[in-house]
Structure formats: structure tokens, C-alpha cells
Amino acid sequence: MFIMEYFSKRTVNVQQPAGDRLPRYARVNTLKTTVEDTVDYLKRDGFSYLGQASRLDDFTLKEKSFVRDMHLPELLVFSPKTDFHDHFLYKAGHIILQDKASCLPAFLLNPTPGSHLIDACAAPGNKSSHLAAILKNKGRLFAFDLDAKRLATMSTLLLRAGVTCQQLANQDFLKVDPESPQYKDVEYVLLDPSCSGSGMVCLRDDASSVDQEKNQARLASLASFQLRCLNHGLRFPRLKRLVYSTCSIHRQENEDVVAACLQENPGFRLVPLLGQWPERGLEPLTQCLRASTTKTRTHGFFVALLERYSEAGNKKQEPAVQIW
The missing domain is CATH 3.40.50.150 (Vaccinia Virus protein VP39)
Structure with missing residues (x-):
């Protein structure tokens, strides 16, 4: 984002965001890997792959389960509290954590x-x-x-x-x-x-x-x-x-x-x-x-x-x- 001295991305008078209830999204970085290889790695790491989503209800996921997004082919969707910050795929730049x-x-x-x-x-x-x-x-x-x-x-x-x-x-x-x-x-x-x-x-x-x-x-x-x-x-x-x-x-x-x-x-x-x-x-x-x-x-x-x-x-x- 372009930051001006007198404006920021913060708003005044706000409540807690609903972000903790949203799915966790991870974009596969195709400069380093493929979606297929990423899915295989996650499955070996104990995640359950449920295939490509076809409707919004498919984004209601249990822990350690994930789907492929129906609009963006390189985007994977996980349950809200999934944390990848210490995961190899994130640290190696194979996935980008992005809404x-x-x-x-x-x-x-x-x-x-x-x-x-x-x-x-x-x-x-x-x-x-x-x-x-x-x-x-x-x-x-x-x-x-x-x-x-x-x-x-x-x-x-x-x-x-x-x-x-x-x-x-x-x-x-x-x-x-x-x-x-x-x-x-x-x-x-x-x-x-x-x-x-x-x-x-x-x-x-x-x-x-x-x-x-x-x-x-x-x-x-x-x-x-x-x-x-x-x-x-x-x-x-x-x-x-x-x-x-x-x-x-x-x-x-x-x-x-x-x-x-x-x-x-x-x-x-x-x-x-x-x-x-x-x-x-x-x-x-x-x-x-x-x-x-x-x-x-x-x-x-x-x-x-x-x-x-x-x-x-x-x-x-x-x-x-x-x-x-």
C-alpha cells in the first residue's frame, strides 16, 4: 500500500474484526512449486485434502482439512485457526499467506x-x-x-x-x-x-x-x-x-x-x-x-x-x- 504521512490503513472507532472467523487462505507460489506438489506435501504432513470447492459452504472446514478455491486455482483454503508461520512451506516461500x-x-x-x-x-x-x-x-x-x-x-x-x-x-x-x-x-x-x-x-x-x-x-x-x-x-x-x-x-x-x-x-x-x-x-x-x-x-x-x-x-x- 502507498502510505501518506497523514493517512494510514487504520480506522477510528472500531470493533474487533471478524478475521478470526474467516478461512485461512494460502496462495501457492508457482515460482517455486506447483499446486499438486503442495497438496501432496500437506497430505504427508497430516492434512486432509477435500478437493476443489464448488460453493461457499465448502469453506466451513475442520482442523487439518483444506480445499482448493473455486475461483483462484492456486489458492488453498484452510480452517480459520490454521497457523503456517512456522511451517516449512511458508518459510521456504512455497506458499504466501494472503486473503x-x-x-x-x-x-x-x-x-x-x-x-x-x-x-x-x-x-x-x-x-x-x-x-x-x-x-x-x-x-x-x-x-x-x-x-x-x-x-x-x-x-x-x-x-x-x-x-x-x-x-x-x-x-x-x-x-x-x-x-x-x-x-x-x-x-x-x-x-x-x-x-x-x-x-x-x-x-x-x-x-x-x-x-x-x-x-x-x-x-x-x-x-x-x-x-x-x-x-x-x-x-x-x-x-x-x-x-x-x-x-x-x-x-x-x-x-x-x-x-x-x-x-x-x-x-x-x-x-x-x-x-x-x-x-x-x-x-x-x-x-x-x-x-x-x-x-x-x-x-x-x-x-x-x-x-x-x-x-x-x-x-x-x-x-x-x-x-x-
């Missing part, structure tokens, strides 16, 4: 191996490692973040994950020059900027009017920043696709930002995503995805995929990837 919703941006952006792309607000690096795995370490991944300490942690994470195609920069993405020769071949951008973090926790209903007023002002400032980042990301001359995501539940940071961006950038349009996903963007932006603890068994999340029109005939530059 399912957080895996959606890289999965849906789906960059072509060998291409150049940007992770605009990259730390702590899970999405960057996912992008590198999709690239198969072929191409160039430019990753930016303002927080030097988080960037150093990210560098360690990417090293453990076997990522070699990255170029990290302790830099404000808004100050990156899209016209620089260094970025002339950038075709994909992943933008996951600072947000309220409201999808990670539940805001209290009894917040005072003063607190609500402050929160609205904060949301307005965040939305303004997010729109600037989104507009900036679309300025790269060879850009084909940009994925925008937040861990916010607020329309102001999600659909409203995307709608404003589309008005300012008529050369781009939304790509419909995952037609059978159970939670859509709010009307009229139903091409986007939302995620929640109740409908998708994940943290709260929002994802939109923007695609450039070609100049000739107002057609897309490449076919839309209608995944699932």
Missing part, C-alpha cells in the same frame, strides 16, 4: 509473461509477488512505495518468494514520469492505494456526529488522493489495462472514484469481471467486484479493471479476459 480478496487484483490484471508492469503502491509486497508469479519472472515489474521500512520488508519477502523481475523504488508514484523512456513499455498497472481500511474492520454504529464528520472529511481526502493516483496511472502511453482495488467498503472510495475517473478518461472503460461472483459493484458499476465477510468469506474489498479503447473503431486493444 482471497487480496489475490483478486493480480489475478484479474493477468499480465502477459514478458511484459512490463507497475505495482504503484506496492509494499508490503504480496500482490507484487503474485504478479511476478503470473509473469513467470519474465518481463519487468516496477514497484513503488514511499515507506522505506516497508519497502525493505517487501524486498525480503520477494527474495524468499524467488522473485527476480522486480525493480523497487522508494518513490511517490504520483511523481513518476509516465513519459520517461524507462516506462515506455509499461502495459499494465496495479493500483492499490491508501484507503480507509474499513473492509478490514467493522465501524461502530454508535460513533458520535463529530466522529462521523471527521470520518467523512477523511474519506473525501482519501478519495481525492485515490482519483489522482488513478488518473496518473492511466497516463502511461502504452498502457492496456489498470486494476484499481481498495480494502474499503465505502462507495466514496470505490465506485465514485472509478466513475469520476471514467468521466475524465473517455478512452478507457470497465471490463466485466467474474460473471458469477456473488457480490457486484454498486449500481451502475456492476462490472466491478465487491467482497465481504458474509458473501465471499473474505475481508471487505473492491476491484475494478479499466481497459483502453483502440483509436480505430473504438474497439478494445485485446480481448477481455472473462475469467470463470
Whole structure:
């Protein structure tokens, strides 16, 4: 995430998150292993593999049992209290502990191996490692973040994950020059900027009017920043696709930002995503995805995929990837 001095991912007036009741997700790092080998290792380690999930109820798992996710083929799903922090697969970088919703941006952006792309607000690096795995370490991944300490942690994470195609920069993405020769071949951008973090926790209903007023002002400032980042990301001359995501539940940071961006950038349009996903963007932006603890068994999340029109005939530059 891109960290500003005056904003953080923490929210005010919060209750305990529902995260301890959500499944534990582990993304198989295909730079180092395969899903099949990981499943075999876990079975030898005493876990019970129940096959691929077909519905949300399959995520209600007992201890030491797991399934393969029905949407993301490299994601394994475990019972909520499963702890992998001391496990060989985690320490060796064979699995990445990452919420399912957080895996959606890289999965849906789906960059072509060998291409150049940007992770605009990259730390702590899970999405960057996912992008590198999709690239198969072929191409160039430019990753930016303002927080030097988080960037150093990210560098360690990417090293453990076997990522070699990255170029990290302790830099404000808004100050990156899209016209620089260094970025002339950038075709994909992943933008996951600072947000309220409201999808990670539940805001209290009894917040005072003063607190609500402050929160609205904060949301307005965040939305303004997010729109600037989104507009900036679309300025790269060879850009084909940009994925925008937040861990916010607020329309102001999600659909409203995307709608404003589309008005300012008529050369781009939304790509419909995952037609059978159970939670859509709010009307009229139903091409986007939302995620929640109740409908998708994940943290709260929002994802939109923007695609450039070609100049000739107002057609897309490449076919839309209608995944699932």
C-alpha cells in the first residue's frame, strides 16, 4: 500500500474484526512449486485434502482439512485457526499467506509473461509477488512505495518468494514520469492505494456526529488522493489495462472514484469481471467486484479493471479476459 504521512490503513472507532472467523487462505507460489506438489506435501504432513470447492459452504472446514478455491486455482483454503508461520512451506516461500480478496487484483490484471508492469503502491509486497508469479519472472515489474521500512520488508519477502523481475523504488508514484523512456513499455498497472481500511474492520454504529464528520472529511481526502493516483496511472502511453482495488467498503472510495475517473478518461472503460461472483459493484458499476465477510468469506474489498479503447473503431486493444 502507498502510505501518506497523514493517512494510514487504520480506522477510528472500531470493533474487533471478524478475521478470526474467516478461512485461512494460502496462495501457492508457482515460482517455486506447483499446486499438486503442495497438496501432496500437506497430505504427508497430516492434512486432509477435500478437493476443489464448488460453493461457499465448502469453506466451513475442520482442523487439518483444506480445499482448493473455486475461483483462484492456486489458492488453498484452510480452517480459520490454521497457523503456517512456522511451517516449512511458508518459510521456504512455497506458499504466501494472503486473503482471497487480496489475490483478486493480480489475478484479474493477468499480465502477459514478458511484459512490463507497475505495482504503484506496492509494499508490503504480496500482490507484487503474485504478479511476478503470473509473469513467470519474465518481463519487468516496477514497484513503488514511499515507506522505506516497508519497502525493505517487501524486498525480503520477494527474495524468499524467488522473485527476480522486480525493480523497487522508494518513490511517490504520483511523481513518476509516465513519459520517461524507462516506462515506455509499461502495459499494465496495479493500483492499490491508501484507503480507509474499513473492509478490514467493522465501524461502530454508535460513533458520535463529530466522529462521523471527521470520518467523512477523511474519506473525501482519501478519495481525492485515490482519483489522482488513478488518473496518473492511466497516463502511461502504452498502457492496456489498470486494476484499481481498495480494502474499503465505502462507495466514496470505490465506485465514485472509478466513475469520476471514467468521466475524465473517455478512452478507457470497465471490463466485466467474474460473471458469477456473488457480490457486484454498486449500481451502475456492476462490472466491478465487491467482497465481504458474509458473501465471499473474505475481508471487505473492491476491484475494478479499466481497459483502453483502440483509436480505430473504438474497439478494445485485446480481448477481455472473462475469467470463470
